[in-house]
Amino acid sequence: MSEGIDLTVCIVNWNARDLLRNLLRSLEVARDELALEIIVVDNASSDRSLDIVECEFSHVTVIRNEHNLGFAKANNQAARRARGRLLLFLNNDTVVGPGTLARMVAFFDEHPELVALGPKLVGADGRPQHTGGNLPTLTALLDRIRFLRWTGIFHSAYHTYLRGGFDPNRGEPVERLTGAALMVRRDQFTSCGGWDESFPFGFEDVDLSVRLRQSGGLYYLAEAEIVHLRHVSVRVNPRFAYLGAEFGYARYLSKHHPSAWGRKLYKFLVIVDMPIRILSLAAQCASNLLLRRRERAWYRYQQLATACGFLVKDMRRFWHC
Structure with missing residues (x-):
């Protein structure tokens, strides 16, 4: 039962204490706007991240993992504990402005045909990020191969996947949404199987987009804005991110090509x-x-x-x- 909760915010954290504090502080305003639940899943941080949660944000539900279980598995843990009719998967390097979550929930309620919604993400410099667009093709991913990239043969396909036709200032239906800030209906998320835990790091959000589209539309909502610092996890643990990305691309093709x-x-x-x-x-x-x-x-x-x-x-x- 959702117990009247509009939205559950699911946050995965690993050694990002100060970023996590900033995010949770930004969510305080949303608690006055919505019936809100917040769940933090900590993947065995060593920086005492959860100390600030327990001391400053006692209303937040905490799940402690003894080991780093990765992004997908930790998000599934939060989703299983969630009571909200909607879920928002939110990176810990984000900051949410006043009214943003209420605007997203209202748009969802006005459009029952949608199953997932993504906001505009902007960097700390205010520049919009490319957070929605087309699904990748094999030819697009071949542009990642260095000796093929030098030829320029697949540049067009890669550009179409990454940026083609996407205007960050215009709301529109899209084929994929980023997992950095992804709102979904809990029932449809559960019925499609949730996050695929075989993706170690990277491209799990593209895979989820493919499966969510089987039960409804995906929409990029430019009117809702969230600050996203981007690539924090990559900088903290480049080995895990580099290897995980390679497996993620290959795993995606194994499932969907x-x-x-x-x-x-x-x-x-x-x-x-x-x-x-x-x-x-x-x-x-x-x-x-x-x-x-x-x-x-x-x-x-x-x-x-x-x-x-x-x-x-x-x-x-x-x-x-």
Whole structure:
């Protein structure tokens, strides 16, 4: 039973104490506008994130994990505990302005044909981010292969997937929405199976969009705005993000691309491309060290180590994902 709760906000946290505090503070206004429930799932943070939740936000429901279970599994934990008729999956590096959630809930109530809704996301500089659009095709993802990207053959397909036709200042139906701020009807979310936990990091929101569209429309609501700092998790744990993204792209094609040869071709090309990426990352790491850009050098080194590890120990698992 929803017990009259309009919306449950589901937040996954890992070592982002200050960001989490800022987000929860921004949600305080929404508690006066809606019957709101907030659930924080903590993936074994070591920065005492939950101390601030328990001390400053006693109304927030907390789920503690002993290990980092990842984005999808932790969000499913929150969804199972949720009592709201609507769910909002919200990254911990976001800030919600007054009236935003009420506006989104009202739009949902006015459009029963919709199953999912995404707001406009803007960076700290106020610039809008590309948070909705078309579903990716195999040709679009082939542009990620470095030696193919140099040819420019697949640039157009990638641009169509990433940006084609999407105007962040215009609300419209879309094929996919980002998981950074995604509102869904709880019943439809449950019936489609929730987040696919086989996605380690990245592209799980595109997969969810595909499955949600089978029961209703997806809509990008430009009139509702949320600040999104973006890529915080990537910067904190670049190894996990880099490897997770590779598995995410391949897993998406395994589930949704109709051609078996196309799925195998993509994986084969990623494997062939990996030594080229390693050389490129090594060069970037060295140049950043020479220029005393230590933070950038560290970031590239983490990606380099992950790419090397991919060839040594993760390639077989990647092929069968």
